[in-house]
Amino acid sequence: MRKLSVLLASAGILCAAYVFSFGVPEPLKLTFGMDVAELEEQRQDRGGRGERGAQETIVVMKPLAARAYNLVLSTIGTATSLRSVELVSGVSGEIMDVSIDANGVVAAGDVLVQLDNRAEQLALNAASAEHQQAQDLFDRYETLRNNGNSTITDIIFVETEVDLKLAKINVDVAQNALDARAITATIDGTLGLSDLHVGDYLSVGDAVVTINDSTVIVAEFEVPERSIALLEAGKTVQIGTPTYAGRVFDGVITAFDTTLDPTSRSATVRARIDNPDGALIAGMTFTVRIVEKTDPLPVVPATAITWSRDGAKIWVVEDGSVSPHAIAIRYRNGTRVWVETDVPLDATIVTEGAAKLRAGTAVTDAAGAER
Structure with missing residues (x-):
């Protein structure tokens, strides 16, 4: 029974294919009462459409349009502070006072470490006394000379004037020595970590603390040779960091190398990023994107x-x-x-x-x- 069904279905498919290709045989047309002329016209219509379709290839068409292309360069960079100072001691001595708070904000001139300055203070007092003595002698000689006293010769007066100048120099030297006992901040910024304590002995050249001015951050990154044409002072770059995922900081290219590194075939670029809220700190890893639209x-x-x-x-x-x-x-x-x-x-x-x-x-x- 199953084989018979398959045979009947196959025969039906063959008959349908024959009718589609060659039309209904004349005996069948008459049997079913079909109009011969009408069926022939339908067959010819089908044949005509098939012939025209064979002559034309069906495709998708659209007008040619123009659009700018975004040239995008992505690279990795490192953050540095616009200004960073590592204070070191220029003198040696015992620490009498420390005013270093990690992450604290300081202004240029603030005293961070005070060394023992008693000897320097005494030297300044002695120099000041000698200066005062020289000043009094000079004033007295000047008064006598102006009153016509002939005992104050020109040579004596000049020697007194020289002694006064030397005494003033000694005061300045003593004052500088006293000032050097106080280690001060050289820039406005934020303090780093320090291990100094009262009573420690500080030697010449010892590190005191690092001060970073992070109100402006500099992103430093490498650009490959093929993208050198994208570099231009003042061009905006987009900065991202894993610390603030999804946040984009705008930077401006300030400088770049005019010579490629012979090994990496790249140029070093620096971009300035305003950082008024201090969100960015030196040492962060940056993702840098430079985008330029073509004509x-x-x-x-x-x-x-x-x-x-x-x-x-x-x-x-x-x-x-x-x-x-x-x-x-x-x-x-x-x-x-x-x-x-x-x-x-x-x-x-x-x-x-x-x-x-x-x-x-x-x-x-x-x-x-x-x-």
């Missing part, structure tokens, strides 16, 4: 491009047939390709089905064919 270029889908020994081509539709036109590929992004070509904008091109075309092939738009 508008013709853009086509990748399916519109065919290849031959002569290079890449797109197909232009004119008067129902196609002709190939050479292109130069400039950029790619996903399925879109930016090209250079002599084809004018808004010309109709084949965007799908180009692989089956030859010069002069008659085509019809798939959208029109569906209708």
Whole structure:
């Protein structure tokens, strides 16, 4: 029974294929009372449509459009402070006082470490006394001379004047020695960590503390040789950091190397980032993006491009047939390709089905064919 059903179904399919291709046989037409002329006309209509369809290739067409391309360079950089100072001791002595609070904000001139200054204070007092004595003697000689006293010769007066100047110098030297016992902040900024305590002995050259001015951060990164053309002082860059995922900081390129590194074939670039809230700190890892828009270029889908020994081509539709036109590929992004070509904008091109075309092939738009 199953074999019989299969045979009957096969016979039905064969009969239907025969009727579709060659029409209904004359005996059957008469048997079913069909109008012979009408059936023949229907068959010819079907044949005519099939012949025209065979002559035209169905493709997808669209006008050629232009769009700017975003050149994007992504790289990794490191944060540094615009100004960073590591204070070291220029003198030696016992620490009498420490005013270093980690992460504390200081102003230039603030005293951070006070060394024992008693000897320097005594030396300043002695120098000041000698200066005062020299000043009194000079004033007395000057008064006598102005009153016509001949005992104050020019030589004596000049020697007194020189002694006064030397005494003033000694005061200044003693004052500088006293000031050096106080280690002060040299810039405005934020203090780092310090292990100094009262009673410690500080030697010449010992590290005191690091001060970072983080109101402005500098991002330093490398740019490969192929992207050197993107560099320009004043150009905006986009900065990101894993610490603040999703947040973008704007930076401005301030400087870059004019010579490539011979090993990495890259140039070092620095960008300035305003950091008024102190969110960024020195040493952070940055992701850096430089974006530049090109002039508008013709853009086509990748399916519109065919290849031959002569290079890449797109197909232009004119008067129902196609002709190939050479292109130069400039950029790619996903399925879109930016090209250079002599084809004018808004010309109709084949965007799908180009692989089956030859010069002069008659085509019809798939959208029109569906209708």
